[in-house]
Amino acid sequence: MTAHAPLRSSTAIRLVAAREIGAQLRSKSFIISTVVMLVLILAAIVGSALLGGGDSRAPVAAIPQTEAYVADNPALEVTVYEDENAARAAVLAGDEDAAILPSSDSAQDPFGFYLVAAQDAPIDAIDALSAAPRVELLEPPTTSEGLRYLVSFAFGIVFMVAALTFGSMIAQNTVVEKQTRTVEILLSAVPARSLLGGKILGNSALAVGQTALIVGTAMIGLVVTGQADILQVLSVSMLWFVAFFVVGFVMLAAVYAGSASLVSRIEDTGSVLTPVTWLAMAPYFVVVFFSTNETVMAIASYVPFSAPVAMPVRVFMGTAAWWEPLISLAVLAGSAWVGIALAAAVYSRTVLRTGARVKLKDALTAEK
Numbered sequence: 001m002t003a004h005a006p007l008r009s010s011t012a013i014r015l016v017a018a019r020e021i022g023a024q025l026r027s028k029s030f031i032i033s034t035v036v037m038l039v040l041i042l043a044a045i046v047g048s049a050l051l052g053g054g055d056s057r058a059p060v061a062a063i064p065q066t067e068a069y070v071a072d073n074p075a076l077e078v079t080v081y082e083d084e085n086a087a088r089a090a091v092l093a094g095d096e097d098a099a100i101l102p103s104s105d106s107a108q109d110p111f112g113f114y115l116v117a118a119q120d121a122p123i124d125a126i127d128a129l130s131a132a133p134r135v136e137l138l139e140p141p142t143t144s145e146g147l148r149y150l151v152s153f154a155f156g157i158v159f160m161v162a163a164l165t166f167g168s169m170i171a172q173n174t175v176v177e178k179q180t181r182t183v184e185i186l187l188s189a190v191p192a193r194s195l196l197g198g199k200i201l202g203n204s205a206l207a208v209g210q211t212a213l214i215v216g217t218a219m220i221g222l223v224v225t226g227q228a229d230i231l232q233v234l235s236v237s238m239l240w241f242v243a244f245f246v247v248g249f250v251m252l253a254a255v256y257a258g259s260a261s262l263v264s265r266i267e268d269t270g271s272v273l274t275p276v277t278w279l280a281m282a283p284y285f286v287v288v289f290f291s292t293n294e295t296v297m298a299i300a301s302y303v304p305f306s307a308p309v310a311m312p313v314r315v316f317m318g319t320a321a322w323w324e325p326l327i328s329l330a331v332l333a334g335s336a337w338v339g340i341a342l343a344a345a346v347y348s349r350t351v352l353r354t355g356a357r358v359k360l361k362d363a364l365t366a367e368k
Contacts, residue, residue: 012190016198038217045221058124061087061099066113098122152291155309156284163252163280166207171260178264192348200253237316248308251336258343264354283309301328304335
């Protein structure tokens, strides 16, 4: 009987990756959760457009003598009535918040008009009519504060959810294969490092694919609701986010697999995965709580576990020099290479060990 030639490393990695992808795509829970997530994202975008798309101008009545005072005020919806009596009647009927009427008493009404309201002072109309000095900004922001917060939140939550979801899948599959002895069968066909590489590649492809669906759904929602101009503002930072996302996720996926190989039971995974979970959540908390702190964001841009979100956010805000993303991505790629090497060393030494949890120090120093 002729023995089969051993599989090449690249072939083995592709086979394991295809196995990981196929298992998830056949999972109803994975498909349903992905669809629900996409629907919620689309509903949130459409809902925000509907809620924010209404006319927020304060309705006021004017007469020909006072129309010139408010005709160009963008915060007021002005309706011109033929005389004061008609304007007052519209206010009493509730059709208008207030009426702007002429005044001949310059001492009491220096602006030449006064407001008439039904029962309460019309705050919105008063704010719209309040005189304010012209403001010149020496360093005007390129984007609104609200949009900057939303982008920071979106980048942070997308990376965190992907890292936690697919990282947990890698960890769970690793432990289940050890617990059921399936890994022994797998290792008879492919080397341990190829098995680890396939897990990382397969789940990384799933994470990137799901993230691409999220981004695509968001883009469709923005275009349909007439907010396509936001895409132009986001284009450069989104490209950088994709690059950082891929490298950062690969690094975390390796850490998840290596950590999970230290235990042999699902019940024991909490103790080894808690530190990794905090590392996966770190970028989200950094950008949500410190997005306006340039010093913290600059430091976080070069810390491997926070850089995948911090640097794209800084690119969006315009606070990063053109060369900074390149340096940060190089640092992240180097860290990912080190993480994969350490995870491979731990995984190959512990994936066949059962029983009590293996300490990380013992896994790194043990012989293969």
